[in-house]
Amino acid sequence: MAKLTSRAEDYSKWYNELVVNADLAENSGVRGCMVIKPYGYAIWEKMRDELDKQFKETGHQNAYFPLFIPKSYFEAEEQNAEGFAKECAVVTHYRLKTDPDNPKKLIVDPEAKLEEELIVRPTSEAIIWSTYKKWIQSYRDLPILINQWANVVRWEMRTRFFLRTAEFLWQEGHTAHATKDEAIEETEKMLHVYAEFTENFMAIPVIRGIKTPSERFAGADETYCIEALMQDGKALQAGTSHFLGQNFGKAFDVKFTTKEGKIEHAWGTSWGTSTRLMGALIMTHSDDLGLVLPPSLAPIQVVIVPIFKGEEQLAQIDEVAFEVQDKLKAKGISVKYDNRTDNKPGWKFAEYELKGVPIRIAMGARDLENKTVEIARRDNLTKETQPLENIENYIEELLSTIQKDIFDKALQFRDTHITKVDAYEEFKTVLEEKGGFIAAHWDGTAEEEEQIKNETKATIRCIPLNNELEEGISLITGKPSKQRVIFAKAY
Amino acid sequence: MAKLTSRAEDYSKWYNELVVNADLAENSGVRGCMVIKPYGYAIWEKMRDELDKQFKETGHQNAYFPLFIPKSYFEAEEQNAEGFAKECAVVTHYRLKTDPDNPKKLIVDPEAKLEEELIVRPTSEAIIWSTYKKWIQSYRDLPILINQWANVVRWEMRTRFFLRTAEFLWQEGHTAHATKDEAIEETEKMLHVYAEFTENFMAIPVIRGIKTPSERFAGADETYCIEALMQDGKALQAGTSHFLGQNFGKAFDVKFTTKEGKIEHAWGTSWGTSTRLMGALIMTHSDDLGLVLPPSLAPIQVVIVPIFKGEEQLAQIDEVAFEVQDKLKAKGISVKYDNRTDNKPGWKFAEYELKGVPIRIAMGARDLENKTVEIARRDNLTKETQPLENIENYIEELLSTIQKDIFDKALQFRDTHITKVDAYEEFKTVLEEKGGFIAAHWDGTAEEEEQIKNETKATIRCIPLNNELEEGISLITGKPSKQRVIFAKAY
Incomplete structure (x- = not known):
């Protein structure tokens, strides 16, 4: 396993190497699109599940809207169209056919041209508000509180793993309300959901604020954001929540009868976070040895590595290790016992450091004798020996401590910057x-x-x-x- | 609320009306693409979560691969390309621009033509095997057991809610193995996972079998399937698992060194289920009043409806109903207490019947006196009075009974057909x-x-x-x- 380029030497190179070597993602053969590998995807799943839980707890429901947006819908909200038209994937045909000059090749069938081009969604306000028009007639139909987990495409010219890719995964909340105040309240509520998720779950401190008009989302009256600070001193926008005013209500003619019998356009919000958060996670906590994960996001929270000579010793360690594994699992801690014999302990140590596993437990012959284990923390690289008895309680508390310490470290860095x-x-x-x-x-x-x-x-x-x-x-x-x-x- | 067309009168019309009226899905402005509404999506989420759990329990990991597939990848596996080229969405451009003749209109920018067209994935064998080539060198890298939850697009000319839509949601498993036997074992294992999920969770009996060569997946050596029977006597393929042989291994040149030091092409499988299962669910259990849901898939398993005259009576019922609600929730049962005053009980009964809520509890003034409740089953439309005491235990058992009875009914229908x-x-x-x-x-x-x-x-x-x-x-x-x-x- 080659060492990573150090952050001091070349931060950007360090980042790319870490993403690839820690098995988070890799480039695909499709320009600007990456493959999210199982280990990276497992982290994203944890983020997604927690956010999803928080959306549902705040009264939102999931739904699914079409991937394609007819060009004309796109034109309805001028600012929004302007903002996204310059970097979008356009579907113009619906069939390939065999190349008459080369039967091994396929060509676009010119007879299968679409009457109206379809845009692969860069964001879904247009398609969703065109649907809301059918759902909203009366104040009784409001609010509508919907979220969608989806892939979106923006044809970025310069791409970077997680931070900027042509296709990315995200969630987009789209809500409609009877009053301006209620829509603003929703916009702010979701900003706080994002901020609390980012701080409590990802251990990333953020500043909550609003964007200046020139940095606003195309089609919003106000854009709220959370801003995080990366180790190299650059900021990263970790989530946005937009107050859309009546812009989409007017553009898609979404009107409703108020309690008082008047006809008004609906007020809207939209809010999103994406796989970009993976980039924020990496660049907030990690170090020259690799990924550092807060326990709440770690697919493997604890790894147990046996230090042994010969099969007999391994069998003795196995017995104790499996017991520890069971005790930790019973506490809901995700734990892996790596007793593979084809790699040395040192190799395993480096591997799990690279992957950011928060706690490593090493068990050797002497530990068995003394009824102890060696515990190493990934975040601050400290080691200590602890009694085997009740180790599961110790580990459980240590995971909380690490979660807090990682946040505090990031907060201190942020505050001094x-x-x-x-x-x-x-x-x-x-x-x-x-x-x-x-x-x-x-x-x-x-x-x-x-x-x-x-x-x-x-x-x-x-x-x-x-x-x-x-x-x-x-x-x-x-x-x-x-x-x-x-x-x-x-x- | 208008009554549904009866199944006897027009099965297809009944199906479409049910999908729309029960808030499962609706047509969008995009040809062949539907909007999956929150209630329909909540059912799909339950199916997805359970399948995902079973995939993970059988050793699979999730990952994410690009939406777009370069045309040339598509050509690599001839049979596969042939099978899908005739109905695919083709991205040819990456930018729109303002129409010089009409500044309110957008047109495709002819200068932003892609060098190589991109196909919106109809299935991901091509892009995934082109990636596996990088991951697989040695038998030690095998097996690779990956699943992806994604949207796919097939340009169907005649579409129907859930059963056949241009875009649909699915999962696609893609595995690579060192031996033919192991790949066949995987193919069969996943067929059984599907069959057990469909029977135990969706309460739909299925026949497990293999397809004839002419019905095989394009690119497979063998296609295994589960076949369900709908109420109108038509079959529905509810899941497929393909043994791909070395077809994709050869097409994408995925080679590995065996334990014995020989070079061989990797063996593959792929397996998928989709939102089509929603159609199977509807057409197996539902009736002329609307949806019938097995408890394991019901977003709301129990609804409590108060029967009251005046606010005072409602307040009395509220007190008892909230208690029952809490007791059911404590058992992990999803329950809704609908004490809205703007709709009559009869309207609510019809609404929850339409939505397939398995159990309805009605509580009136006399029930309060007698310390009883009225329990109505959605599946067989029977009603009974039960003591309020320990009602949560009774309901818990009744949900299991309903799950079993729904399956048995479907099984009986299937076996007699x-x-x-x-x-x-x-x-x-x-x-x-x-x-x-x-x-x-x-x-x-x-x-x-x-x-x-x-x-x-x-x-x-x-x-x-x-x-x-x-x-x-x-x-x-x-x-x-x-x-x-x-x-x-x-x-």
């Missing part, structure tokens, strides 16, 4: 030398935002919710400002 | 007048099979596994035959 800056030159220096989030004043115009972006590649990640108000002057134009916003370079 | 027939004229008569499975002798040729199909629309559904051997002569050619095969008209 929020820099208040008041001058543009200092802004540039901090951005280059330290990176991270920069809290600075902004004059509120798209022009200043654009200039900063062009000159430094930093964008306004968000205006934090419940932001502290503070008089100041903006970075470039020196105009008065009432609050700091969060800048960063971003993934 | 397998007719042994020895003459072609009788075959035609039984097919027209009674329908169902016909067990008849066949001469083993594609010609006789084809002639019967053309003349009667009946196909050979399968050659049952562990078939009883019996001397006979075939229907048309009168050639000798050693076993009966199962004919039927099919969905």
Whole structure:
């Protein structure tokens, strides 16, 4: 097993190597599309199941809408169409036929041209709101609280594992409401669901905020987001929740009779997270040895490795190890006992470090004698010897401790990488030398935002919710400002 | 709520009305694609979760492969390409642009033409075996046991809810093995997983068998299937498991070194079930009042409906009903207490009958006095009064009874609709007048099979596994035959 490139040497290379070597994903023969391998998919499944549970607990139901969107639907909401038309997969034909010049080849059958082209969904507002039109007549039909787990396609030119791929997996919530207030409440509620999931489950601290108009979702009146900070000082948007106003209600003519008998357009929200979260997970916690997983997301939480000479010793260890395995399983802990004889313990140690297994238990002949085991933590690489008796309770608590410690470490890194800056030159220096989030004043115009972006590649990640108000002057134009916003370079 | 067309009057109309009125699915604006509504999706989720559990228990892992398949991959396995090329969605472009003649319209950007067309997967053997080539070098890399939950597209010209839609949801297992025997064992194992799931969980009896060569999956050496019988006497293929031989191993050059140091092509299997199972579920159990769901698949297993006059009475019933609800929930039973005041009990009864809720508990003022409840079964429409005390235990047992009774009823129907027939004229008569499975002798040729199909629309559904051997002569050619095969008209 080759060592990974270190993060210090080349962060981006480290990331790609980790993704491939830890069996999370690999490139496919299809441009920009990856294969999510079983180990990576198992982590995604844990994320999906937990989010799904939280959506259902907040009153949402799952449904499934078509993969294809007729071009004309796409045109209905201008801003939205504009935002997605430039990078979409277009289905124009519905049949292949044998090439008359070469019977081993297939060609597109020109006679099977679609009357109207179909777009592979880049997001589903258009197809879903065209359906809601049929479902909504009265205030009694509202709210509609629906989520969809699906694949979507955006024809990205430069792709990276999980962070930006032509096809990706995601969930998209689409809700319709009778009032503006209710829709805004929903938008904010789902932002908090995302934030709590990201922090409590993925151990990734996030800033909750709203986007500036130029960073908004195409078709939204307001975009809320959670922003995480990666180890290399770049930000990563980990989830968005959009207040759509009546934009889609109007574009798709979704009207309802209010309690008072008036006719109004429905108010909407949409909110999404994707396999991008896998990238956030990797770049928040992992190290030069490989993946570091919070226990709540680890497909294998504990691995037991026997240290033995000869079959007899292995048989003795087996006996105790299987007992420990059973006790841990009884507590709902996922555990693997790796007693394969074709790889040395050192090889196994490296393998499970690469894969981010939170706890490794090593058991050797001396441990058997002393009725102890050696416990190694993946997150901080510490080792200790513990009595075998009641080891399952110790492990259970240790998993909680690790979950908390991983979050605290990430939080400390994040908090020490929020820099208040008041001058543009200092802004540039901090951005280059330290990176991270920069809290600075902004004059509120798209022009200043654009200039900063062009000159430094930093964008306004968000205006934090419940932001502290503070008089100041903006970075470039020196105009008065009432609050700091969060800048960063971003993934 | 309008009554459904009766099954006797028009089975196909009844089916479509039931799907729409019970909120399972509806047509979308996209040709041949349906919207799976929350209630229908909740049933599918239960099927998916149970199957997923069984796949994992038999050693399989989930992964995710690209939606798109380059045309050239598709050409690699000739039979497979031939089978699917005639009905596939073809992506030819990756961008739209504003129509210069009409700024409100979008057109395909001719400059964004793909060098190689992409096919939206109709099935994933090609893309997956092209990946396995990278994963498999040695016998140590085998077996690979992977499953994928995904959407697939087949450009069907005539579509029907769940049974045949352009896009559908499914799972596809794809495994690779070192030996032929092991691959056949896997193929059979997964057929049995499907059969046991269908019978124990969906309460649908099935015949396990193998397909004739002409009904085989394109690219398989052998196709195993489970065949169910619908109420209208037509068969429905509920799942297939394919032994692929070395066909894909050879087509994608997937070679490995055996234990003995030889180089061989890998052996493969693939197996799938889809949202088609929803159609089987509906057409096996439901009646003229609507859906009948086996308890194991019911999103709501028990509904409690209060029968009341005035708010005071409702408040009294509420108190008892919420208690019953809590006791049922504590047993893991999904229960809904519908105390809405805007609909009458009769309306609610009809609504939950339409939706197939297995048990309805009605509670009125007299029930409160007598400490009883009225229990109605959806499957056989019987009612009875039961003491309120320990009602949760009674309900728990009743759910098991219903699950069993629904299966037994379907089994009885199926068994009385397998007719042994020895003459072609009788075959035609039984097919027209009674329908169902016909067990008849066949001469083993594609010609006789084809002639019967053309003349009667009946196909050979399968050659049952562990078939009883019996001397006979075939229907048309009168050639000798050693076993009966199962004919039927099919969905």
